[in-house]
Amino acid sequence: MSTLSPANRRRFLTLLGLSAVTVGCGTAVGGGSSGGNGTRTLRYQGWAGQVTPAELAQDLGYLEDVRLEWVGNTISGPQDIQSAATGQTDFGGAFNGAVVKLAASGAPIKAVISYYGSDEDAFNGFYVRADSPIRSARDLIGKKVGMNTLGAHSEAMLDIYLQRDEVSRAQQEEREGVAV
Template sequence: MHTTSRRTFLALSGLSALAVAGCGTASGSSGVRNTSKLRYQGFAGQVTPAELAADLGHLKDLKLEWVGNTISGPQDIQSAASGQTDFGGAFNGAVVKLAARKAPIKAVVSYYGSDKHAFSGYYVTGDSPIRSARDLIGKKVGMNTLGAHAEAMLDIYLKNNGVSLAESKRVERIVLPPVNTEQSLRRGQIEVAVLGGILRDKALETGGIRKLFSDYDLRGAFSAGTYVFTERFIKQNPETVRTFVTGVGKALDWSRSTPRDEVVARLTEIVERRGRNESADALKFWQSFGVSAPGGRIDAKELTVWNDWLTDRGDIKSGQVDIDDLYTNEFNGARAAKRR
């Protein structure tokens, strides 16, 4: 199913994600207990930890059914909340925000983060006059979606460097597909491009850009996003969730303990075999999924930091979300592997 088909698929639900999630009717399982199939969205030219887990055999007889691609974490978890897919993944701030809207979701395992290899950098052209946070006022910053990881880090950078809330609103945030962001920067359509992972490394190899700051510069190594299921799906399919979470955790540990060249070869094979009319070329730049916690286990502080950010922005009220009830490590049976 190509991207257009995915949009058609999602449109057929006839209900908004938040409306369904809010009434708590979405199960994503059609009432089947311990289903052996999970519907999900992927990313073009990339391999997610869930897809890697399946290829490594860590999901056992549990099958993943790809329904299309997405470029937006918030959209992905809304699809899971509404039952259009069975699980989704997003920046932890987006998870908190969706929970604040009464979506009955629970985070079960981290799946991406930032470290010295895998981070989101904010890049300008080599000859750009932008050198500081204040230089961003009145400028355009290209990112994959609003209200998520990229915008949160931008806000933190501006605040840490003395830019007021009123001034920060004059920094224009432009939504662009990740694969087009570098090109938009080089053409002068935006002044700053948020680039991460293989797209970042590919752009750096081309040259002519420089880093203004990164999320790793701001916070060091941290897990940034989690996979979520609805509470109803978990209740109906606990062993399915256990197999999935443990498998993803094992895949993350495998990616850290296995020589990089071997990981890249495996990821490339997965893309080439699945026949989605996409290129695997960018995978040669892969370095890490950025999840440092053993087995992808979730730490409460990885959610509370974004809960505080959203509260400061006025997006949610203080105490609106019970963080302790928003996540669980109950289903994670992965044992940490040694780092490479």
């Protein structure tokens, strides 16, 4: 059995469509390096089983003389941008809410591009069975809501949905979020 190099593995996974693509959203003041030939090296964290847009861009030749240096895998978007803010990496990515919270706390980051969320082209929805008694935000009071373990964006969207339908903070706290 032959072993694929990391670059060929990324290409293979990308071609199969098995990996989700993300884009870094922030940059730290930190540690990219420049050599005498103008080549820059950017340190970053990856995601297990995923090809990042930076890796894809490098493999497709879009980064020209910029070299990526993988320093390990991240466990979450907030952790990824915290690593950038503390200079352990040169860029990172997280959902917009995490970026806003970190920036609001005074972290030395700058948002460059939004890489996921909801807008006119991308939709996140909440679904129930056709025979479910849940029909509105108020029907969620006291109910459990299941989300995947990377559900911070979905949880933020749920909070906005509840606020827009004037479910009070006290009523929202009656709802239990459950990671599934």
